[in-house]
Amino acid sequence: MVGIMVLLIFVFLGRYALRETPPEPTTAQTEPVRPEPLRRARPASHPAELPAETPVKQPEDLAATNAAALYRQAFALYDALSKDEKGVLGDWRTNVDALVEAELCDKIRPICDLMHRAISVTNCDWGIEPLMYDSKLPHLSPARGIARAAVWNAAHCRANETAAATDDVLSALRVGQQISKSALIGYLVDLAIQSIARSYVGTNLGSFRGAEGQRLSAAFSDPAYEEEPSLAMEQEARVHDRLVSKLASMPADELEKKMPELQQLFGLDPGLNADRATILGNLQQVVDSQRDLAVALASGSWDKYEAWMQRRNELEDSNPLVKAFLGAYDNFLNRVEREAVQREMTVTALAVARDGPSALPSHPDPSTGQPFIYAETADGFELQSGYQTNGVPLKMQFN
Numbered sequence: 001m002v003g004i005m006v007l008l009i010f011v012f013l014g015r016y017a018l019r020e021t022p023p024e025p026t027t028a029q030t031e032p033v034r035p036e037p038l039r040r041a042r043p044a045s046h047p048a049e050l051p052a053e054t055p056v057k058q059p060e061d062l063a064a065t066n067a068a069a070l071y072r073q074a075f076a077l078y079d080a081l082s083k084d085e086k087g088v089l090g091d092w093r094t095n096v097d098a099l100v101e102a103e104l105c106d107k108i109r110p111i112c113d114l115m116h117r118a119i120s121v122t123n124c125d126w127g128i129e130p131l132m133y134d135s136k137l138p139h140l141s142p143a144r145g146i147a148r149a150a151v152w153n154a155a156h157c158r159a160n161e162t163a164a165a166t167d168d169v170l171s172a173l174r175v176g177q178q179i180s181k182s183a184l185i186g187y188l189v190d191l192a193i194q195s196i197a198r199s200y201v202g203t204n205l206g207s208f209r210g211a212e213g214q215r216l217s218a219a220f221s222d223p224a225y226e227e228e229p230s231l232a233m234e235q236e237a238r239v240h241d242r243l244v245s246k247l248a249s250m251p252a253d254e255l256e257k258k259m260p261e262l263q264q265l266f267g268l269d270p271g272l273n274a275d276r277a278t279i280l281g282n283l284q285q286v287v288d289s290q291r292d293l294a295v296a297l298a299s300g301s302w303d304k305y306e307a308w309m310q311r312r313n314e315l316e317d318s319n320p321l322v323k324a325f326l327g328a329y330d331n332f333l334n335r336v337e338r339e340a341v342q343r344e345m346t347v348t349a350l351a352v353a354r355d356g357p358s359a360l361p362s363h364p365d366p367s368t369g370q371p372f373i374y375a376e377t378a379d380g381f382e383l384q385s386g387y388q389t390n391g392v393p394l395k396m397q398f399n
Contacts, residue, residue, distance in 0.1 A: 064121070065121065065123055066121065066123050066124065067118040067122075067123065067178060068124050068125055068126050068127070068139070068178075070117055070118040070121065071114070071124075071139070071175060072139075073114050074115055074118075075139070075142035075145075075146065077107075077108075077110055077114075078108075078111055078142055078145050079142065081108075085104060086145065088100075088104065088152070089104075089108070090148055091152075092152045092196065092199075092200050094152070095156075101156055101157075105153065105157035108150075108152070108157070109153070109157070111150070111153075112149070112150050112153050112167075112171065115146060115150055115168075115171035115172070115175060116171050118175070118178075119171055119174050124181075126179075128182065130242065131182070131183055131235060131239050131242075132242055132243070133239055133242070133243045135239075137182055137185065137186070140182065140185065140186060140189050143176075143178075143179045143189065143193075144189055144192060144193060146172075147172040147175050147193040148172075148196060150168040150169070150175075151168065151196050151200050153168050154166075154200060155200060162207050162208065162210075163212055165207070166208065166212040166215055169197050169200065169216065169219075170215065170216070170219050172193060172196065172197050173194065173220075175193065176189070176191075176193035177225075177228070180228045180231075180232065181231065181232075183232055183236050183239055184232045184235070184236045187229065187231075187232035191335065191339055194225075194343070195339075195342075198342060198343070198346050201216055202349065202396060202397070202399070205350065205398045206399065208350060208353065209354050213350045213354055214350075216350060220343045220347050220350075221343075226340075227298075230297035230298035233290055233291075233294040233297055234291065236290050237287050237294060240283065240286060240287045240290065240325070241287050243283065244280060244283045244287060247276075247279065247283070248280055252276065255276055256276075259279075282319045282320065282321040283321060285315060285321070285322070286319070286321050286325045289311070289315065289322070290325075290326070292308055292311070293308050296308045297336070302337075305333055309329075309330065309333075312326055312329070337367070338394065341365065341367055341385050341394060342394070342396065344365070344366050345372060345383050345394075345396045346396070347363060348360065348372055348383060349381075349398040351363055352374070352381065352398075353398070360372060365385050365386050367385055368385075370386070372384060372385060377397060380397060380398045381397075382395055382396065382398070383395065383396050383398070
């Protein structure tokens with residue numbers, strides 16, 4: 001009886017373990033125009049290049065060799081802020097009176113300093129591998145918090161210090177890249193951080209015409225952004241692969257007792273007669289499909305994405321787990337495409353701010369291979385892409 005009670009406690013804790021809530025998913029359906037591959041082609045074997053999952057023993061001076069140690073120090077400082085202060089930092093456009101601003105700048109400067117130091121540390125081990133289906137990811141929410149703080153610092157505390165403001169934006173982008181390695185949910189948080197940084201740069205484009213603009217352009221052009229989606233999807237496959245192994249090793253009577261919970265967890269019809277072999281077989285098909293998608297993402301070919309989606313739709317007719325696990329991937333793929341276009345639009349805008357519209361041909365729209373459509377506005381200019389959402393072309397304004 002004691003053993004059974006202990007087992008039930010662990011099942012309960014694992015089931016309800018806290019996980020980071022991803023950014024709100026977009027509900028818009030996209031109709032992209034993509035005559036050319038969106039990204040440069042990469043070898044199909046790319047997902048296999050994920051870091052080894054065997055934990056590495058850390059030396060005593062973690063801050064010098066592991067950026068995660070620096071980020072956790074920044075998390076602690078951020079956590080010490082009041083709820084109202086965090087609310088102000090949540091949007092870089094939020095203004096406060098001069099005294100409050102000065103006090104808040106003093107409080108978040110140590111956070112930004114730690115983030116600047118972390119940029120030079122190449123290793124970032126969060127200590128969460130191997131990721132499981134119910135793994136806690138406590139670093140995602142505070143990482144998003146300090147990224148917001150860094151961009152707010154750039155906007156309010158570094159308004160007259162372009163180089164320092166650029167450092168803040170770069171440090172926010174870097175922490176996003178470091179958490180993108182935490183499977184699909186980490187990648188989605190990284191996209192949210194990129195959006196924050198992009199909005200600040202786009203609104204203050206006139207401040208970044210020289211060397212700082214070139215630094216930002218290099219950051220938004222980082223090839224690592226092209227690799228993140230496939231790495232995230234491969235990690236998703238690994239997570240579910242471990243779930244298959246866990247269920248396969250479970251004694252038959254124990255698995256039978258857990259079946260109602262698994263049916264609810266996987267979104268299956270309670271009346272569905274799903275035995276052990278069926279559950280494991282269906283889950284393995286999900287894992288294989290996720291790995292196929294990782295390879296398609298690594299290739300950068302929209303044709304391969306569409307081929308994967310066709311296979312997924314066919315699989316959905318015979319596998320009830322496909323919809324539960326893979327049903328939202330259409331929006332995920334569209335978001336990957338849209339974010340890539342928006343990054344390139346930001347890079348193009350920085351070039352236009354420096355060299356004028358003559359820079360447009362050197363920075364083609366990834367969705368069409370043609371220059372972005374340029375139009376002057378009252379306080380800047382606008383770029384329009386061939387990428388469409390519900391028939392409406394994607395546009396970005398820059399001031």
